[in-house]
Amino acid sequence: MSMTATRHILCLNSGSSSIKFAIFALGAGGEEKLAEGAAERIGQRAGRVWLRQGETPAIDRQLALPRQQEALKAVFAALAELHCPPPEGVGHRLVSGGPHHQTHRLIDDGLLRDLRAALRFAPLHLPAEIAAIEAVQTAWPHIPQIACFDTAFHQTIPEIASRLPLPRNLWHEGVRKYGFHGLSYEYIVSQLPARADGKTIIAHLGNGASMAAVRNGQCRDTTMGLTPTGGLVMGTRSGDLDPGVLLYLMEEKGYDAGQLERLLNHLSGLLGISACSGDMQTLLNLRGDDPHARQAIDIFAYHARKAIGSLMAALGGLDRLIFTGGIGEHAAAVRWAICQPLRALGLEMDPVANEGSGPHLSVPHSPVDILVIPTNEDLMIARHSHRLLLAREPPR
Numbered sequence: 001m002s003m004t005a006t007r008h009i010l011c012l013n014s015g016s017s018s019i020k021f022a023i024f025a026l027g028a029g030g031e032e033k034l035a036e037g038a039a040e041r042i043g044q045r046a047g048r049v050w051l052r053q054g055e056t057p058a059i060d061r062q063l064a065l066p067r068q069q070e071a072l073k074a075v076f077a078a079l080a081e082l083h084c085p086p087p088e089g090v091g092h093r094l095v096s097g098g099p100h101h102q103t104h105r106l107i108d109d110g111l112l113r114d115l116r117a118a119l120r121f122a123p124l125h126l127p128a129e130i131a132a133i134e135a136v137q138t139a140w141p142h143i144p145q146i147a148c149f150d151t152a153f154h155q156t157i158p159e160i161a162s163r164l165p166l167p168r169n170l171w172h173e174g175v176r177k178y179g180f181h182g183l184s185y186e187y188i189v190s191q192l193p194a195r196a197d198g199k200t201i202i203a204h205l206g207n208g209a210s211m212a213a214v215r216n217g218q219c220r221d222t223t224m225g226l227t228p229t230g231g232l233v234m235g236t237r238s239g240d241l242d243p244g245v246l247l248y249l250m251e252e253k254g255y256d257a258g259q260l261e262r263l264l265n266h267l268s269g270l271l272g273i274s275a276c277s278g279d280m281q282t283l284l285n286l287r288g289d290d291p292h293a294r295q296a297i298d299i300f301a302y303h304a305r306k307a308i309g310s311l312m313a314a315l316g317g318l319d320r321l322i323f324t325g326g327i328g329e330h331a332a333a334v335r336w337a338i339c340q341p342l343r344a345l346g347l348e349m350d351p352v353a354n355e356g357s358g359p360h361l362s363v364p365h366s367p368v369d370i371l372v373i374p375t376n377e378d379l380m381i382a383r384h385s386h387r388l389l390l391a392r393e394p395p396r
Contacts, residue, residue, distance in 0.1 A: 099174025
């Protein structure tokens, strides 16, 4: 294939209960998203597959999706049904590659072997992501696959920020801060003039939530640590905890590792505090009548404010704060709750602009620009996949 030919890249973001996908055409003519969709409710009684082209719904049907393999087959069938071109490459969002892989790369047997050995670095995510890679291998064995790591963006974090205060031998075993949501941060940086010159905090707030401190386009610190469980309060994840809490639960309550994992990743965060939902929009709808829902929102905003202050200290100041992710892009009330108490630090939000469509949310004279920018992790996967496919072709 020529260096200027258009390539079609299928991008997969695989979880245990859903697979989100998009197919892009990339080449000399630019970048175009041809279709996007999801296979949802994997493992439940009635699964769902939907696909749209542009804003036009094309497929939306219920069918049994007992495992990743059946879900991927349904995705492939939906793309074929709409005559989407077969992909020249399949790019995967991989939350973590463990201590040995933090650079986007082509997938081979060695990488897969290392990923299987690194499950403890992202136990919520890696099993489903590996299953998706294996399902693609079975369906399209001759199509190259690309691993796009969420940890790649954070390699510029200095050791003073990434080293945990633990015995030095654990650092050499890979126990350190890795950071996540890197594909989202990469995209946001690519959208800023001069690639984010100055001091920027990007707040990726969704069911999973984190923030990154970026100076001149490079990450200098982030809120998540060894795994995506740490950092901010999230939908069902606890975020940072005093390690003594875990010792208490083990010694006094008899928790084992499996029970701790379920508690920290599935039963905590907004869900644990509210006792009703881990979904921010649901909590916003309930906050007028449910004090626990209201408290969950308040605690989420409080921890986000603390993180902004901490990252400002790491950067030595702040030029801009950017909101992205599902909550960051759509929950104006949460943005306001985070920023309004930070006026003394130079974050002066315009209440009218905050309720609008953005991107600028701060008053004109605010010392810190406040923006909302929709993220596009799929496009970053497509771009990296396209670049790596070009690099593997022999020179002409």
